[in-house]
Amino acid sequence: MSALAVRGLEKRFGGLRVTADVSLGVEAGERRLIIGPNGAGKTTLFNLITGELRPDGGSVTLFDRDITGVPSRRRTHLGIARTYQIITLFQGETLLRNITLSLLGLSRLRWNPFVRLAKRDGLVDQARATLARVGLDHLAERPLAQTSYGERRRAEIAMALAQNPRILLLDEPFAGLSIDERRDVLRLVNEIPRDVTIVMIEHDMDVALDFAERITVLHFGKVVVEGTRAEVVAHPRTKEIYLGE
Amino acid sequence: MAALAILAAVPFWVSGTFYVNIASQILFYAILALGVNVLAGHAGLVTLGHAGLFGIAAYAAAKIMNAGYGHVTVATGALAVTLVAAAVFAVLALRGTGLGFVMITVALGQIVWGVAYRWISLTNGDNGISITGRPSPLGLSLTTPARFYWATLIVFVMAVISMAIFVASPFGASVRGTRDQPRRMNALGYHVWMIRFLAFLFSAFWSGVAGLLYLYYNQFVSPQAVALTASAEALLMVIAGGSATLLGPIAGAGLVVVIKNVASGYIERWNFVLGAIFVAIVVFMPEGLVPGAVRLARRVRGR
Amino acid sequence: MSLWVVLAVNSVTLGGLLFLLSAGFSLIFGLMKIPNLTHGSFFMLGAYFATSLIARGFNFWAAAVVGGLLVAAFGGVIERFILRRLPGAELAQVLVTLGLSFMVADVCLMVWTGDPIRIDTPAGLRGATSMLGMGFPTYRLAISLIAVIFAAALWALLDRTRLGAMIRAGVDDPAMARVVGIRVSRLFTIVFCLGAWLAGFAGVIGGPILSVYPGLDQEMLPLALVVVILGGSGSLLGSLVGSFVVGFLYNFGQAMFPELAYVVLFLPMLIVLVVRPQGLFGRPAL
Numbered sequence: 001m002s003a004l005a006v007r008g009l010e011k012r013f014g015g016l017r018v019t020a021d022v023s024l025g026v027e028a029g030e031r032r033l034i035i036g037p038n039g040a041g042k043t044t045l046f047n048l049i050t051g052e053l054r055p056d057g058g059s060v061t062l063f064d065r066d067i068t069g070v071p072s073r074r075r076t077h078l079g080i081a082r083t084y085q086i087i088t089l090f091q092g093e094t095l096l097r098n099i100t101l102s103l104l105g106l107s108r109l110r111w112n113p114f115v116r117l118a119k120r121d122g123l124v125d126q127a128r129a130t131l132a133r134v135g136l137d138h139l140a141e142r143p144l145a146q147t148s149y150g151e152r153r154r155a156e157i158a159m160a161l162a163q164n165p166r167i168l169l170l171d172e173p174f175a176g177l178s179i180d181e182r183r184d185v186l187r188l189v190n191e192i193p194r195d196v197t198i199v200m201i202e203h204d205m206d207v208a209l210d211f212a213e214r215i216t217v218l219h220f221g222k223v224v225v226e227g228t229r230a231e232v233v234a235h236p237r238t239k240e241i242y243l244g245e
Numbered sequence: 246m247a248a249l250a251i252l253a254a255v256p257f258w259v260s261g262t263f264y265v266n267i268a269s270q271i272l273f274y275a276i277l278a279l280g281v282n283v284l285a286g287h288a289g290l291v292t293l294g295h296a297g298l299f300g301i302a303a304y305a306a307a308k309i310m311n312a313g314y315g316h317v318t319v320a321t322g323a324l325a326v327t328l329v330a331a332a333v334f335a336v337l338a339l340r341g342t343g344l345g346f347v348m349i350t351v352a353l354g355q356i357v358w359g360v361a362y363r364w365i366s367l368t369n370g371d372n373g374i375s376i377t378g379r380p381s382p383l384g385l386s387l388t389t390p391a392r393f394y395w396a397t398l399i400v401f402v403m404a405v406i407s408m409a410i411f412v413a414s415p416f417g418a419s420v421r422g423t424r425d426q427p428r429r430m431n432a433l434g435y436h437v438w439m440i441r442f443l444a445f446l447f448s449a450f451w452s453g454v455a456g457l458l459y460l461y462y463n464q465f466v467s468p469q470a471v472a473l474t475a476s477a478e479a480l481l482m483v484i485a486g487g488s489a490t491l492l493g494p495i496a497g498a499g500l501v502v503v504i505k506n507v508a509s510g511y512i513e514r515w516n517f518v519l520g521a522i523f524v525a526i527v528v529f530m531p532e533g534l535v536p537g538a539v540r541l542a543r544r545v546r547g548r
Numbered sequence: 549m550s551l552w553v554v555l556a557v558n559s560v561t562l563g564g565l566l567f568l569l570s571a572g573f574s575l576i577f578g579l580m581k582i583p584n585l586t587h588g589s590f591f592m593l594g595a596y597f598a599t600s601l602i603a604r605g606f607n608f609w610a611a612a613v614v615g616g617l618l619v620a621a622f623g624g625v626i627e628r629f630i631l632r633r634l635p636g637a638e639l640a641q642v643l644v645t646l647g648l649s650f651m652v653a654d655v656c657l658m659v660w661t662g663d664p665i666r667i668d669t670p671a672g673l674r675g676a677t678s679m680l681g682m683g684f685p686t687y688r689l690a691i692s693l694i695a696v697i698f699a700a701a702l703w704a705l706l707d708r709t710r711l712g713a714m715i716r717a718g719v720d721d722p723a724m725a726r727v728v729g730i731r732v733s734r735l736f737t738i739v740f741c742l743g744a745w746l747a748g749f750a751g752v753i754g755g756p757i758l759s760v761y762p763g764l765d766q767e768m769l770p771l772a773l774v775v776v777i778l779g780g781s782g783s784l785l786g787s788l789v790g791s792f793v794v795g796f797l798y799n800f801g802q803a804m805f806p807e808l809a810y811v812v813l814f815l816p817m818l819i820v821l822v823v824r825p826q827g828l829f830g831r832p833a834l
Contacts, residue, residue, distance in 0.1 A: 050432060052428070052431070052432065072431055072432060073431050073432075073434050073435060073436055073437075074434075076432060076433060076434035077434055082432060084429070088426050088428065088429045089426070089429075090422060090425050090426055090429075091425065092425065097418075100418075101418060101419075101422050101430075101433065102433055104415055104418065104419065104433075105430070105433030105434035105435050106433075106434050107415075109415045110415050110416065110419050110435060111415070111416055111419075112414060112415045112416055113410070113411055113414045113415075113416035113417065113447075114410060114414055115414060115415065116413045116414065117413060117414060117415045117417075117418050118413065120415075159433075163433070163434070285639075291638070291639045291642060293642065293646070336822075337818055337821055337822065340821045340822065340825040341821070341825060343638055344577075344581060344583055344638050345825070347583060347638070347642055348583055348773055348776075348777060349777070349821065351585075351770070351773060352770060352773050352774060352777065352814060352817060353814075355770040355773075355810070355814070356810055356811065356814045358810075359809070359810025359811070359813075359814075360808075360810060360811065362810075363806070363807055363808070363809055363810055364807045364808060364811075365807060366807060367807075472766075473646075473766060474650065477643075477646050477647075477650070480643065481643075484639075484643060514654040514657070514658065516650040516651070516653055516654045517650065517651050517654035517655065519647070519650050520646075520647035520648060520649070520650030520651035520652075520653075520654070521647065521651055522647070523643050523644065523646060523647025523650070524630070524643075524644050524647040524648060524651070526643075527634070527640045527643050527644045527647070528630065528633065528634075528644070
């Protein structure tokens with residue numbers, strides 16, 4: 001079953017074609033890696049998929065449903081979740097409250113001005129459980145400002161997982177992490193069950209290759225190589241792009 | 246909670262009508278400040294046009310009352326008009342973000358002032374509109390300062406409770422979320438525009454209530470109430486007191502009202518003082534007086 | 549002379565004055581992202597300074613230039629010692645400039661008292677000039693001409709000089725400008741002073757028409773705001789077009805609907821906000 005399909009996606013900024021006729025399809029449960037040098041348009045592609053950017057052409061399909069015209073906040077309700085390259089968590093809140101906010105985003109409760117949020121046990125328990133999934137439940141009451149960078153990267157992933165997405169978009173989840181931290185995050189990602197389809201952008205190849213089943217290589221906004229991990233790694237264009245740079 | 250209890254107990258020690266009146270003013274300006282804080286503090290949308298909404302409530306109430314209607318009609322009518330105006334303001338102001346928002350609120354506030362000042366057939370211009378009488382809930386007359394104070398206190402407590410509930414609620418958390426990470430909130434499934442719009446209306450409601458109390462207190466409303474200085478004072482109350490706590494805007498209102506009433510006895514140039522306070526607070530205590538005072542106290546205690 | 553022609557001439561005049569006032573505001577807002585609520589005060593202050601200078605024997609034009617310089621100096625002090633300490637803190641900048649405007653207003657009240665002061669039309673530009681078979685007040689024509697000259701000069705500055713290129717780069721992409729090595733802080737001070745000078749100068753040359761009085765600052769500031777919102781911040785062309793639109797709306801509105809003058813003025817602004825929030829010539833928000 002096709003989880004995500006992008007056809008002929010176009011995005012221009014001024015005269016620059018940041019996304020040039022990109023088409024790709026991700027199967028349900030797949031682990032897809034998107035790589036490419038800086039400026040290849042990887043994050044822009046994510047923004048087009050989540051709806052934060054409107055395409056100048058082409059379409060986005062989620063589980064065979066055309067979502068090209070759907071506003072980004074509604075796409076979340078349809079099962080897309082993402083993390084950001086630059087950490088965009090709520091600085092003034094505890095980890096627990098951060099995850100709670102994520103959970104709240106999909107719940108009718110978010111409009112409720114009367115009840116006490118802190119007393120919603122169901123929500124709070126779920127938030128704790130999500131933190132446990134990423135190994136951060138012992139820090140639930142810690143204000144975000146007092147957590148380490150590695151812990152925040154894991155919190156970013158927790159924010160996305162909290163919403164029980166069908167498709168998880170990870171934007172450079174390993175950026176800035178130490179070797180040990182990367183292994184931890186990789187293990188975390190690999191533990192995510194197959195009912196979640198994962199698409200990851202990474203710049204650093206070491207850890208990411210471990211994760212990938214299929215790889216799409218972007219260059220100057222175009223898809224230049226696509227295939228299984230083995231195929232892509234062996235492909236002469238891949239070597240050209242990465243070594244020739 | 247403890248602070249609230251202390252504030253509520255204060256009326257028992259007040260003596261002399263001048264001070265009782267000051268206390269009443271502090272209370273309804275505190276309600277205005279709390280309203281402004283919903284937008285400026287919780288939603289992160291600085292507003293310099295809220296005197297416009299405050300004034301619309303007062304003017305609407307005055308006109309309805311002078312048309313001969315009873316106080317219940319006056320209150321509901323005035324608040325309804327205020328909410329409609331607020332909805333229009335919000336739709337326009339939310340076309341901008343951050344700075345754009347501020348500028349649009351300034352322009353909107355000035356329009357209200359312009360109407361109050363120039364549309365003489367509607368608002369009587371600079372001469373203002375007078376009313377006679379205050380409501381008599383349950384048959385108790387509010388004409389004495391003490392009685393008016395008690396009534397205002399009750400409304401004030403209701404406002405504070407309303408704010409406390411709002412702050413602790415999921416909706417309150419949503420509002421603060423849109424302040425801190427609007428992009429992320431959108432990605433998490435929140436309707437950022439709608440959240441801001443509703444916060445605006447909630448803020449306008451209490452500003453309108455404050456405007457009503459202002460009218461009843463003064464028995465008079467004029468363009469002075471909707472001038473830019475009035476909006477600035479409202480914002481100053483929030484900034485001075487600190488926007489992160491419930492107590493902050495209340496303390497800020499107290500500070501501004503006291504200085505204004507006491508200082509104007511000694512200093513003729515109130516505007517200068519107001520301006521200087523703005524500048525001083527911004528430069529020296531950016532998080533506001535309440536957090537700033539807490540910080541100072543910590544330093545004094547040597548922590 | 550028919551009423552319409554009079555109104556039209558007055559509108560062009562007001563438009564010219566507004567352009568001088570709002571060009572500075574637009575640049576400051578576009579480049580430095582500072583909503584300079586002291587701008588109306590600059591206008592008033594320039595006029596007040598000029599009245600004192602003229603009383604001391606300065607000629608009108610010298611008073612205009614020097615008055616502008618005094619305001620520019622004041623602006624420079626504000627920028628250097630207060631605004632620069634608050635980079636990016638929009639709320640703080642709004643409050644500080646607002647607070648300063650209150651302080652300036654009261655100081656002016658103390659120094660020059662509350663009575664309106666008339667500035668005499670400079671000799672040589674009094675009376676009327678005959679054009680197309682009608683007589684037009686010479687001074688008003690002169691203002692329009694001055695505005696056009698300044699518009700051209702500013703355009704040349706922005707388009708042809710290195711300083712202008714730096715300003716434009718700063719408006720378009722401040723982060724990039726810094727990376728490229730543009731001395732942003734010095735640029736900011738220059739632009740702020742330039743904007744302040746323009747406002748002060750405008751206040752002086754507007755003097756013969758508007759006079760100077762307490763509250764002038766509060767009257768001019770919203771007009772500048774409307775111009776910038778209409779025309780788009782950071783855009784010279786936007787300021788120009790916006791100024792004349794506002795000038796016409798204000799005058800014709802006052803004449804035809806005196807009670808609704810403000811509404812007539814702000815209504816188009818609101819329409820623009822709904823249809824095109826970045827203003828007619830502004831940059832679309834990302």
